Amino acid sequence: MSVVSTTSVDGIEPDRAIAVRRRRPRLLPYALLAPSLLFLALFTYLPVVRVAVEALYDKPHGTGAAISYVGLGNYAKVLADPAFQKAALNNLIYAVGVLVPTLVLALAFALAVQRSTHFAGVLRTVFFLPSLVPLVAAASLFFFIFLPGIGLLDYYLAKLGLHGPNWLGDSDIALWSVIGLTVWKNAGYYMLFYIAGLQNVPRDTVEAAMIDGANAWQRLRFVILPALAPTTAFVTVIALIQLLTSVDHVIVLTRGGPSNATNLLLYYIFQSAHENFEYGKAAAATLISVAILLAISFGSLRVMERGARGHG
Amino acid sequence: MNHECGPGGPRSSHERAWRPAVRLEKHLWPAIIAALLSAVAFLWASPFLWTLVASFRPEGAGSADMASLLPDLHPTLENFRNALESGSFGLYYVNTVIVVAGVLAVQCVTVSLAGYAFARLRFRGRDLLFYAFLLQLMLVPPALIVPNLRTVVDLGLYDTLPGVMAPYFASAFGTFLMRQTFLALPRDFEEAAAIDGAPWWAIIWYVLLPMAKPGLVAFAIVSITAHWNEFLWPLMVISDPANHTLTIGLAAFTRGAEGGKEWGVLAAGTLLVMAPLAVAFIAFQRRFVDSFVFSGVKG
Numbered sequence: 237m238s239v240v241s242t243t244s245v246d247g248i249e250p251d252r253a254i255a256v257r258r259r260r261p262r263l264l265p266y267a268l269l270a271p272s273l274l275f276l277a278l279f280t281y282l283p284v285v286r287v288a289v290e291a292l293y294d295k296p297h298g299t300g301a302a303i304s305y306v307g308l309g310n311y312a313k314v315l316a317d318p319a320f321q322k323a324a325l326n327n328l329i330y331a332v333g334v335l336v337p338t339l340v341l342a343l344a345f346a347l348a349v350q351r352s353t354h355f356a357g358v359l360r361t362v363f364f365l366p367s368l369v370p371l372v373a374a375a376s377l378f379f380f381i382f383l384p385g386i387g388l389l390d391y392y393l394a395k396l397g398l399h400g401p402n403w404l405g406d407s408d409i410a411l412w413s414v415i416g417l418t419v420w421k422n423a424g425y426y427m428l429f430y431i432a433g434l435q436n437v438p439r440d441t442v443e444a445a446m447i448d449g450a451n452a453w454q455r456l457r458f459v460i461l462p463a464l465a466p467t468t469a470f471v472t473v474i475a476l477i478q479l480l481t482s483v484d485h486v487i488v489l490t491r492g493g494p495s496n497a498t499n500l501l502l503y504y505i506f507q508s509a510h511e512n513f514e515y516g517k518a519a520a521a522t523l524i525s526v527a528i529l530l531a532i533s534f535g536s537l538r539v540m541e542r543g544a545r546g547h548g
Numbered sequence: 549m550n551h552e553c554g555p556g557g558p559r560s561s562h563e564r565a566w567r568p569a570v571r572l573e574k575h576l577w578p579a580i581i582a583a584l585l586s587a588v589a590f591l592w593a594s595p596f597l598w599t600l601v602a603s604f605r606p607e608g609a610g611s612a613d614m615a616s617l618l619p620d621l622h623p624t625l626e627n628f629r630n631a632l633e634s635g636s637f638g639l640y641y642v643n644t645v646i647v648v649a650g651v652l653a654v655q656c657v658t659v660s661l662a663g664y665a666f667a668r669l670r671f672r673g674r675d676l677l678f679y680a681f682l683l684q685l686m687l688v689p690p691a692l693i694v695p696n697l698r699t700v701v702d703l704g705l706y707d708t709l710p711g712v713m714a715p716y717f718a719s720a721f722g723t724f725l726m727r728q729t730f731l732a733l734p735r736d737f738e739e740a741a742a743i744d745g746a747p748w749w750a751i752i753w754y755v756l757l758p759m760a761k762p763g764l765v766a767f768a769i770v771s772i773t774a775h776w777n778e779f780l781w782p783l784m785v786i787s788d789p790a791n792h793t794l795t796i797g798l799a800a801f802t803r804g805a806e807g808g809k810e811w812g813v814l815a816a817g818t819l820l821v822m823a824p825l826a827v828a829f830i831a832f833q834r835r836f837v838d839s840f841v842f843s844g845v846k847g
Contacts, residue, residue, distance in 0.1 A: 268669070269662050269677060272661070272718040276680065276720075278699060355582070366595075372779045375802065376801075376818045380815075381598075388598055420592065482690065488799045502690065502693075510784060
């Protein structure tokens with residue numbers, strides 16, 4: 237069934253349905269949608285057109301030079317920019333590096349807190365709490381966790397006789413530190429979807445597998461995981477969109493550094509527009525990221541529809 | 549390993565031989581798992597525990613042990629006082645509440661009207677318009693900060709709180725949620741009202757919305773959380789410190805902190821930003837969880 241399925245008037249006697257419908261002016265539906273459409277037009281449709289046009293022009297900041305048409309010049313400039321290439325590669329590593337552990341943890345947490353015991357309730361709260369706090373607040377916490385020498389991480393590593401690296405200052409480590417923060421922040425949110433998904437796993441199938449002698453791992457691998465496939469697909473899509481469109485922690489913790497080690501696509505866009513005033517470049521980069529977002533979404537439209545209907 | 553699952557002859561003797569081990573497993577495994585889970589939960593909660601401990605720790609405690617998770621014996625509210633004074637958190641609270649409440653108030657109107665149209669009315673182009681709404685779930689506002697900032701400037705809303713709110717006045721997620729909620733309601737009441745001559749707005753306001761309250765509450769929880777926590781967009785729109793929201797204030801505060809010295813004050817500030825939602829969550833857990841499961845589409 238499609239998500240846009242019509243709400244039929246079946247079940248109402250025809251004359252009553254007609255009586256009900258006759259009272260409604262024909263333009264009413266459009267009038268009801270108008271407020272939403274106005275703001276969607278201003279802030280969702282128009283901006284895409286706007287960047288598409290603006291990406292074709294260049295106006296050097298502060299030089300007083302006139303706006304000039306550069307065709308695809310801004311795209312060429314962005315794609316050739318080592319900072320953009322680095323940001324794109326980082327974003328890919330970041331997305332995969334967050335997604336895989338987050339999915340595994342989210343499922344493990346969901347399996348752990350399934351029961352309605354008091355202990356499970358406490359665990360659920362603890363695991364979910366990070367996803368409720370602002371990403372900026374999480375960044376503030378991890379700023380001190382990662383503080384060299386005296387931070388939480390180094391303090392307790394030292395007690396074990398270990399010496400940690402410079403978590404945010406080392407360009408080989410920094411991106412992984414940011415990934416660690418994001419895993420901590422997001423795993424509990426996706427856990428909720430697995431909790432909901434697990435409730436839809438047919439009980440009989442699990443019991444049948446149990447009677448057939450399947451151990452816990454086999455039940456997970458051959459019964460539960462396949463039944464959870466739609467949940468996993470759905471979570472993957474919303475996670476990817478989220479990992480492409482949130483950089484609050486990068487702004488607070490690293491500003492994309494050291495030497496672009498933690499630069500991500502949206503941070504690159506933010507930096508181009510807000511700090512370097514290169515609007516042409518920012519517009520081109522925005523359109524590239526819009527294309528990526530649309531590709532992810534259309535590649536999984538069915539999944540989105542299922543989600544739009546209230547997830548299962 | 550599949551062969552183990554098959555029904556086999558030698559199984560019964562196997563079972564008998566394994567019974568003591570099975571019994572041991574029955575007690576041992578849950579204990580191991582519970583211990584492991586407690587350890588992971590402690591690890592997960594440690595940033596919060598640390599914030600809590602540090603925010604009540606007196607300033608003179610020395611920065612060498614600032615990472616200690618052990619609470620200080622002489623807790624103090626000094627850090628909270630410093631945070632409130634140095635960061636003008638009071639003002640940021642007011643601004644954040646204005647943004648959150650303003651967004652939600654307008655959204656409640658737009659999503660109720662649109663949700664009703666999609667749930668109850670038949671009209672040309674409905675499918676197309678529905679997909680047009682769907683687009684907002686993919687082109688999430690943060691991706692469009694650059695062009696949207698220019699639109700906000702054009703509208704004369706730069707550096708104003710309405711400028712921060714405007715891109716969120718339409719909500720595809722809210723529209724879907726209200727559509728689902730309305731679809732689940734029986735039609736009898738509104739038909740009766742329509743036959744009695746009630747206009748469409750009266751039907752929505754007096755008949756449908758009172759029954760759709762759970763949907764609105766679920767949407768409100770997700771909307772409030774999202775906008776309380778939002779950072780990047782207000783950071784771009786706002787420049788006057790008098791218009792800063794909590795997250796902008798906290799970020800500036802964090803970046804201004806020098807090493808471990810000010811951690812107590814920063815911990816207190818972070819706690820002040822997180823506390824309202826955390827407390828609301830712990831009080832209304834069930835509602836939050838249900839709302840967020842529905843909110844997946846919002847990402």
